[in-house]
Amino acid sequence: MLKNQSIFSKVMTMVFLLLIPLLLLYAYSNQVSMKVVEKEIENSNVNRLSFFLSQMDSVADQLSKVAFTLGREPEAVKFQSIHMSYSYDLFDTIKIKQTLQEKINLQSASYGWTNEMTLFSPVALQMVSTNPSQRYDMDYFRRNMSMDWSYRAKQTDYGVQNYFFRYSSDPSVMFDGIEHVNIIIEVAFAAHNIEVMLDKFKEGSIGEPFCFHPSFEPIMNSSADNGLVQSMNALLKGKDLGKSGSEVIELNGTSYLLSYAKSATLGWYLVDAVPLEHVLAPITTSRNLFYVTLSMLLAIGIIIAYLLYKNVQVPIGRLIGGVNKLKRGDFSERLAKPSSKEFSILFNHFNHMADQIQDLIEKVLQEKIQVRDATLKQLQSQINPHFLYNCLAFIQSMAQLENKQAIVAMTQHLGKYYRYTTRTMQRETTLGGELDLIRNYLEIQKLQTRRLCYEIEIPMIMLEAKLPRLLLQPLVENAIVHGIECKPGMGEIRITGYETEREHVIVVEDSGAGMSAEGMKELEAKLACEPAEPGGSSGSGCGMWNVHQRLKHHYGGRSGLRISASERGGLRVMMVMEKRLLISEAEVG
Template identity: 40%
Template structure:
């Protein structure tokens, strides 16, 4: 509040200074007009008007001078009286039609600066401020010898009007003060209070006084003082501080109250927004994340009792439908896998079985009893495994046993065939789709080794790194063409491996291990083909 008080004092002092400067400027303007009259050549003619031949000419000249003097009042706000005296011949001209030439009265009121005098005006004694311009100036003390005297005067009523206009809209009062005279005030001022205030400041040097607070009785007032240099009076303004500060304090309190109310309403709105919007959105986001992570059984039980209730009901309905759809699709996939496996098992090459029976017959005729026993044993194990449908997956150990039986049988057919199988023990118990390796090995025999001239070799081995399991099946037989490799690599469903479509094997591998699993075909250095089968370690389907 101290800063506010200082700001009010500064603004009020500016207003008082402005009024003081305005009055001073008007007084200076009046004096300038009087001085210009004293220097005017036409006005100077009053000194020689007695030389005119007759009274008519003299009166005509006086009227012309009077008209010129009245023109000065037209341009000003104050109805100022101008009088021009020529003591040498006793002539004078005045804008006051009731004025008379009285040298003794002129001597009484003569003054080179503005002073308050009691002057008869229209037969009535008035308090008027008066100032004279004497030509030449040296005759100011003996005016009867002066060539020309210009008198300018105005009543105190004009200053009262200025003070009344200044008070409009204000809360204090303003008055003019000179220790030699009674104060000049506006029409509504409390004179008792003014005299009481003057008694408090009578010993203060008002010329150096700055706007500040003063106590009058039990009440504080803001007192502002400005001197009017041309007049020699002080313009004093006083404003009750409580009346000035009260509306500001009321506005301040209203502002603080409004801010507090807005803060409370904001907190309430924030709480309602959190409870009715943010919290339900958070619940919805968490359940959507659970749904995204595969928890299709998630449901929203929270009931905010607003529009979100409808949204949550629709979410629960959607989650239920998704769960049912997933279960349906999953069951369909299992059935599809089972159907594909049964189809694969039914597609076992019958020519292989016929060739085996023909070979057994030949071995029997040759009396190779042990060979017949061994071949029959491997053939029975081979078909027992391929025709079993109780499980969709098998361990790598079971798959290796299957291809060992198959390759042993093929050794009876192809005398120049040999094979090697190397598989680390930690991979033997891994689960893979059934009949995953045998079709690829069979393809290597039929297309790579069977028509190959020379010793044929089939190798099955594995490697592994930090992220994947890898099984490599390679042969040194007849290599595939670049077009065949490209078609196989693109997964062309028209390309068959031992009667089984490649995309069947690829799909079963990806179905169990994900999209990162797959088969790669490429040429083997030195001839033949290399098939690389891989799947990620972190997939739950590999355990």
């Protein structure tokens, strides 16, 4: 059966056969881990809750014993008999209360919990309390007095807060022949103390602990999820809870392990809800171990498949990619020798074929460049005599007017201009040299027209950039002949430049007559096409077409001319030169 399958099919079949025992091992280990983890987490949570409750009950019991301790203090005994004894004057009464006040303050401060302690004598109607703002009378105690811990809200200096209260009394005193309650001791602590303990209980835990009582609102930690706690509180109210236990519940689509234990002192339940996804973390570890093992086997299978891919698929892909590049016109593509001997002969034949095609293309390209150079020289031979005649006519006119200064300026600029243009053997120059030619040309035009001004702003860093000669002059001449001269009044030409990470850009703008949108589209079409006869173009597009073609073939990429309307009213020509030289005109020559 496997004999008729491909290599890839055989490899994948072997990989799946190796995975079967791993899947069986994982199923067994996952089942064992599930039982162990569930049992351990349940015991751990109940033990934590019991330990926490023992601490809370311990503090509450200690506060309960304060009543007995305070009732046996000598000052407390004197305080109880103030009304019945006529040996105490006002000063003694104040001193007894002050001493007793200090002792209960000391007792209250000895506990870490926020608490209040009050001694009230119903016979003497005297009170000593750590909370002097509270007002006590017999009606207050008749309403609230309980020998067990009770829970209610009370008004404090910080607003309404919840407190736990516990009372003790001594009814053994006879006064005027009637048995009276001698003293009532109230001990109270704020529910905020339990909130602080819940915060500590929650530290390092992923659960949501809170205290539950079916008759009151839950006591939560400061960072509790109120919505989750309220949902659990409503769920627990309908259950008959024992002293402790745990169960799995589901709320809002999430399963929780709910553990609880009852406080023997306060009668409240401490509840902790832990998301099962965190409870089952050991199982996740076991699962990850399985995934690691599985990944190792998959990696082995992938390596085997990769070796086949590298030695078969990659050489075929490279060959197809090379053929596609030749199809797109990239004849410089060559294929490196592959590691497999089977493809070496095929790659060598491909490289030999690409060499022959590239040689033919380069010969054709050189012939085209030579034809364009001949066209450029022909255009220069047509333009230069006419330009020279105008300059000589200007010199003659200035000579007749005996304007020596104009004659000197014209001859200097004209000499520099022709000294630069007649160096036909020099194919390339710097941008700074090209700008010197432009300045001489513009100064000659200013002398002739007297209504031309210009501005050149090129960054210093661009002046040493290499470029073919006579690229800017046709653009400036076109701006004057077809822009400035076609519009009355003063004309302005502005030449600016900037560079980006990939390009040098030079912009020539004029304030001349400009060009309509249809005219610009027609000019862009002329620039994009390559006429069968290089000299076939005429008018304003001839020189610009030549510059555009030279930029494209010299720099490649996105190089060339971009035509748009200028804010000055005329035409804006942007000359883009990419920073990579594909074919050097000097090498072609």
